[in-house]
Amino acid sequence: MSIELENLTHIYMKGTPFEKKALDNITLRISDGEFVGIIGHTGSGKSTLVQHFNGLLKPTSGKVTVNGIDVTRGDLKELRKHVGIVFQYPEHQLFEETVYKDIAFGMVKMGFDDDRIKRNINWALNLVGLDEDILEKSPFELSGGQKRRVAIAGVLVMEPNILILDEPTAGLDPQGKNEIYGYIQNLHRQTGNTVIIISHNMEDIAKIAHRVIVMNEGRIELDGSVATVFREADRLESIGLTIPQISVFIRKLKKIVPDIREDIFTIEDAKNELFKILKRR
Amino acid sequence: MLKDITLGQYYPGESILHKSDPRTKIILVIAYMVVIFLVDTFTGYIISILFTLLSAVVSDIPLKYVFKGLKPIIFIALFVMVLNILTIKGTPLLEYGIIHISYEGVETAVKMIIRLMLLVLAASLLTLTTTPILLTDGIEKLMAPLRIIKVPVHEIAMMMTIALRFIPTLLEETEKIMKAQASRGADFDTGNLVQRAKSFVPVLIPLFLSAFRRADELASAMESRCYRGGEGRTRMKQLKLGRYDVVISLAMVMYISIIIILEFF
Numbered sequence: 001m002s003i004e005l006e007n008l009t010h011i012y013m014k015g016t017p018f019e020k021k022a023l024d025n026i027t028l029r030i031s032d033g034e035f036v037g038i039i040g041h042t043g044s045g046k047s048t049l050v051q052h053f054n055g056l057l058k059p060t061s062g063k064v065t066v067n068g069i070d071v072t073r074g075d076l077k078e079l080r081k082h083v084g085i086v087f088q089y090p091e092h093q094l095f096e097e098t099v100y101k102d103i104a105f106g107m108v109k110m111g112f113d114d115d116r117i118k119r120n121i122n123w124a125l126n127l128v129g130l131d132e133d134i135l136e137k138s139p140f141e142l143s144g145g146q147k148r149r150v151a152i153a154g155v156l157v158m159e160p161n162i163l164i165l166d167e168p169t170a171g172l173d174p175q176g177k178n179e180i181y182g183y184i185q186n187l188h189r190q191t192g193n194t195v196i197i198i199s200h201n202m203e204d205i206a207k208i209a210h211r212v213i214v215m216n217e218g219r220i221e222l223d224g225s226v227a228t229v230f231r232e233a234d235r236l237e238s239i240g241l242t243i244p245q246i247s248v249f250i251r252k253l254k255k256i257v258p259d260i261r262e263d264i265f266t267i268e269d270a271k272n273e274l275f276k277i278l279k280r281r
Numbered sequence: 282m283l284k285d286i287t288l289g290q291y292y293p294g295e296s297i298l299h300k301s302d303p304r305t306k307i308i309l310v311i312a313y314m315v316v317i318f319l320v321d322t323f324t325g326y327i328i329s330i331l332f333t334l335l336s337a338v339v340s341d342i343p344l345k346y347v348f349k350g351l352k353p354i355i356f357i358a359l360f361v362m363v364l365n366i367l368t369i370k371g372t373p374l375l376e377y378g379i380i381h382i383s384y385e386g387v388e389t390a391v392k393m394i395i396r397l398m399l400l401v402l403a404a405s406l407l408t409l410t411t412t413p414i415l416l417t418d419g420i421e422k423l424m425a426p427l428r429i430i431k432v433p434v435h436e437i438a439m440m441m442t443i444a445l446r447f448i449p450t451l452l453e454e455t456e457k458i459m460k461a462q463a464s465r466g467a468d469f470d471t472g473n474l475v476q477r478a479k480s481f482v483p484v485l486i487p488l489f490l491s492a493f494r495r496a497d498e499l500a501s502a503m504e505s506r507c508y509r510g511g512e513g514r515t516r517m518k519q520l521k522l523g524r525y526d527v528v529i530s531l532a533m534v535m536y537i538s539i540i541i542i543l544e545f546f
Contacts, residue, residue: 017293056460077466085464093461095486105483109466140490154465 001067003030003053003162003194008062010048022048024218025062032161035188036196037209037226041240044215046198047088050164053196054083066162081110084160088167090151094139102139103154110158117157124153128183145176152180156187162194163187169204181208202244206230206265214241227263246270290350290408296341298410301525303419309533310407316537317399325543326395332536333399333406340410350405351398358394365390413445415518422520435510443499451492458487 010023023045030036040046051057052064055071064071069079087093096102100121107117125132128149134142139150152168165184169177185208188195199205205212205226212229214222216239222229230236230243233251242248243265250264250273260277264270293299298306320329337347371385408416421438428434459469462483469480 051460054464056463077468080464080466083464085461087457087461087464090461092491093458093465093483093487095483105462105467106465109468158465 001032001161003028003067004063004065005029005052006063006065008049008052008059008064010045010052010057011060012048014060022218023052026218026220028213028220028223030194030196032194033192034194035208035210036194036213037205037211038196038198038213038215039200039202039205039241040215040221041200045218046215047166048218049215050085050166050196050198053162053164054080054085056085077110081158082160083162083164084155084158086152086155086163086165086168088170090155090168091139091144091147093154094147094151097138098136099139099142099150100135103135103150103157106154106158120157120159121153124156127156127187128153129179145172148172148176148180152183160193161191162196164196164198166198167200168197169199177204184208200241202230202242203246203266206244206247207268214239226265230265231263290405291412292342292346292409294341294410296339296410297525297528298336298340298406300523301529302520302522303411303415304422304520305522305526305530306407306411307416307419307423309529310403312533312537313403314400316540317396317403319544320396320540321392321544325540326392328536328539328543329399330395333402336406337402340406342409347402347405347409350401350409354397354401358397361393361397362390365393414442415520417442417445418516418518418520435514447492447495450495451488454491455484455488458484 005026005028008023008026008028009021012018012020012022026049038046038049048057052059052071053066055074055076058072066079067082069075069082071079094102096105103121103124104117107120112120121135122132125135130146130149130153134146134150139147142150148168152165155163163184168184169180172180181204184195184197187193197205197209209226212222212224212226213220214229214236221239222232222235230247233243233247236243246267247265250260250262250270254260254262257277261273264273317329320326337344340347366382366386367380369383369386369389370381371383373381374384374387375382411419417438420441421434424432424434424438459467463469467480467483469477469484471477472480
């Protein structure tokens with residue numbers, strides 16, 4: 001059970017003057033239970049890549065297999081039970097009269113029974129920190145942050161074992177952002193599912209992901225653990241990305257304090273390391 | 282998916298037709314359309330076809346792309362053909378029961394179809410070589426005299442521009458919402474007509490909402506920049522007549538003269 005890409009190439013509008021190669025010969029394997037962050041510039045192919053994981057886009061050439069299902073020929077409905085995608089600004093997809101109906105939409109389509117629907121809705125609401133009394137409200141009278149959570153809940157209730165989130169915190173304030181990431185980490189801890197998060201914010205990725213994939217112009221530039229990827233600061237800079245600010249700070253500090261650890265990517269880690277060093281002195 | 286639809290149909294290029302003024306092109310296409318209806322002789326048709334093909338070649342757009350524009354009218358063309366063949370009386374060509382096919386019927390049918398195809402080709406050459414924005418600019422300029430009789434020309438042109446501008450945006454939006462709902466298990470391709478129509482509700486509601494939101498935002502943005510109508514407004518892209526306009530106008534004048542001489546003398 002995993003995501004396997006073999007020489008995946010995707011070309012938009014092939015055969016017209018607007019032809020654009022979005023993905024160029026990508027081979028990649030994501031195993032069960034991984035927590036992956038995908039970073040890259042706008043137009044680097046991040047979103048195009050993940051849309052192959054549940055068959056929304058078909059490879060122009062190459063092969064995509066997810067949980068043993070070939071995306072080109074397999075049963076897409078079955079595949080989409082396994083793979084849940086939360087798109088950018090997911091609140092724009094809300095349409096039902098009540099929050100309950102909207103969250104249940106996917107489950108009804110997938111043929112879940114009533115008991116399971118109720119159970120999953122309660123579980124998901126709890127997970128994203130919403131009260132039960134919003135269930136009978138119209139999704140359009142909620143606040144922006146609440147809408148976002150309802151939309152995310154609508155994907156979570158389908159029990160996907162691969163959860164993909166495309167910029168899930170775009171347009172949220174720092175607190176809302178941390179909350180959303182908190183829910184996702186909780187979920188990952190609880191269920192051990194595969195989580196793939198797209199973001200262009202290095203700090204966020206460094207904080208929550210275990211493995212980082214860096215995309216550039218339709219190709220995979222770097223792929224590895226947070227530490228190995230962010231060690232390549234120069235290479236990241238050459239494609240216009242930066243390492244987290246705190247890492248830049250630590251690298252500069254190391255010139256003065258040579259015994260500091262270099263693989264620090266979050267403020268939390270930096271704090272602990274600095275305390276350690278101060279105590280030693 | 283939806284992105285593959287070439288709406289607005291502009292095909293970027295550097296040909297004479299691309300570079301000439303939209304006003305010239307619009308007038309010439311209208312003149313051409315009128316003249317096409319004067320054509321009645323065999324030679325006239327041959328010349329018209331050659332002239333249209335020549336324009337297509339000059340435009341530097343792959344012919345396959347130009348002829349794509351004919352696809353939507355296949356049904357109309359077939360309908361017109363069948364209707365003409367069956368209804369026009371004359372020298373019988375074939376008789377079977379109540380069906381009379383006359384020589385004149387076939388002739389009219391063929392002429393009608395050629396006419397129809399040439400009209401569509403000319404119109405698509407116009408839209409293929411002119412960006413939608415330039416096209417509305419041209420229309421606005423051409424309609425300017427109507428302002429005397431209180432026609433809100435600028436407003437009409439502005440509405441057209443905005444509508445055209447937002448077609449790709451709305452298509453993109455539709456595609457995004459369809460993908461999001463498809464990921465949640467929505468199914469747009471199976472079931473009977475009613476089921477399919479129903480399956481579009483989860484797409485249409487968010488789409489309408491976003492269209493209204495965009496309209497609202499655009500209105501605020503325009504207002505906050507003190508936008509108000511066309512009075513005294515200058516343009517970023519000034520329309521200017523150049524030698525390309527002279528060239529294509531001369532070509533059209535030559536074509537029209539030949540047709541008139543051929544048909545009336």
